[in-house]
Structures are given as structure tokens and as C-alpha cells.
Amino acid sequence: MRHEVSELGTVLGVWAHPDDEVYLSAGLMALARDAGRRVVCVTATLGERGTGDPAQWPPARLAAVRAHEQRASLAVLGVTEHHVLGLPDGDCAEHPADDAVARLVAIIEQVRPDTILTFGPDGFTGHADHQAVSRWATAARALAAPEARLLYATTTDDFLHRWQHVYDRLDVFLADGLPARTPPELLSLHLALDGELADRKLVALRAQATQTAALVAMLGEQTMRDWCATEAFVDAAHATGRAWATWRPAVPADYAAWDHQC
Incomplete structure (x- = not known):
């Protein structure tokens, strides 16, 4: 697992x-x-x-608190380089794609990543913001770093079956x-976090906390830790052209505290 990740080079x-x-990618x-x-x-x-x-939590207050929370969260993982595009939450699908792609191209040209991580075309949960970001990242990579590996976050039937009792308690998928x-044989990277690494992700x-405290309280720390201890990615080259099905775009709303799930 560690060897596979070390071969990813610079990660964006x-x-x-x-x-x-x-x-989706803390581990x-x-x-x-x-x-x-x-x-x-x-x-x-x-x-x-x-x-x-x-x-x-009016928008200005929540935005400021979440910015602090994210810096603290990334620090736990040793990540110190962070860019915020500052687009309106819930309205990414309406934002001009050319502008978003151009801004990502500029970042890619600066970072020169070997590997780019993002959502798959489904947006994982079906969130319209997720789907838009997937399109932007895919387009920006094609323009600025076509040689970089593009990995989409994904999951498997086995994982969903194992954790169905959690999903039954949550309104996660939109x-x-x-x-x-x-399918497991198509996964490009499959991380099973345990020990210190699973604790670190927790x-x-x-x-x-504005997003996770209620969920941890509901599920308990051990269930939260174990549920989030799997990360899976598929190469975009394998995902593109597959029958993704036609997803109904998510309607932007006032989102619950746990609508961005593992």
C-alpha cells in the first residue's frame, strides 16, 4: 500500500x-x-x-469556520499547500466552466502533478458541485497535463454491502x-487503512467538526473510523466509456452536515 502511493509522485x-x-483521500x-x-x-x-x-450558521460565519477546520484537518495529514477557488457553494454547475477550467489549468501548470485525484463523473454522491468539479478537473488535466495520471474516487459492491447498515441511517446519495x-479488478488503487493511519484519518x-461531529455522535467513533478506512480509485482511462448510467443532477439545497460521505 505504501509503495503504491509513493509511486504516485506529486499529487494534486x-x-x-x-x-x-x-x-475520500486522507489516507x-x-x-x-x-x-x-x-x-x-x-x-x-x-x-x-x-x-x-x-x-x-449563516454563510459568512460557516465559511470562515470551515476554512479554519480544513487547515487543521490538512495539517494532521501533513498537507500545507492548499488553493481555494472561492466559488459559491451549491452553484458550481451554474458557474462558467471555461473560467473554472482556466483557473485549474493555471494551478496544474504551477504544481506539475504526476497524479490528479477528483470525483468520478457521477460525483460519488450525485452532488451537482461534485459532478461539475469532476468535469473541470478532467478538462484541465487534458489541457495542461495529459501525461498526468487521473484517478477518480470510487467504491465497490462489497464495500457498500458491508456498510449498508450505515447508509440505511443516512440520506447520503442524491x-x-x-x-x-x-469491479475490484479494475481498481487502480485500493487502500485499507488500519492502526495509526486509520486513527489519523479519524x-x-x-x-x-461542523460537518462531522453530529455524524461521529450518531455512529460512534469506532464505526466512523472503520467506515472511513477504505479508499478506492479507478484510472479515468478505465472509467471513461464505461456505462456510468444517467445520473439525475443533484438540486442545490441547504445540505445536511453529513452529505459529503466517505
């Missing part, structure tokens, strides 16, 4: 909201940093609508049929 993650990166980022690799994170929005209680499953998750 492109995500929609603070906490997407930690749920990968920590392992890469431990191996001396450069890891850079890009977040499209500040997640200012990521609350079920907008009266207590379109029917989600998430897209990848600490990084807890650092983003």
Missing part, C-alpha cells in the same frame, strides 16, 4: 467542498506526505451552505443508483 487533489478531500494524502511526496489540495468552495441550521461501483475528520 481537486474537490468541491472542505471535507471532500479528507473523506492517500498522509501516505504520500510520509513518503516525502508533494501533495496539493484544491477546494472549489468554502462549503458555506453545508449546514442543516443556517440560522445558527440520485437513484448511486454511487457508481467499480482525527482529520474530527477536525472538520
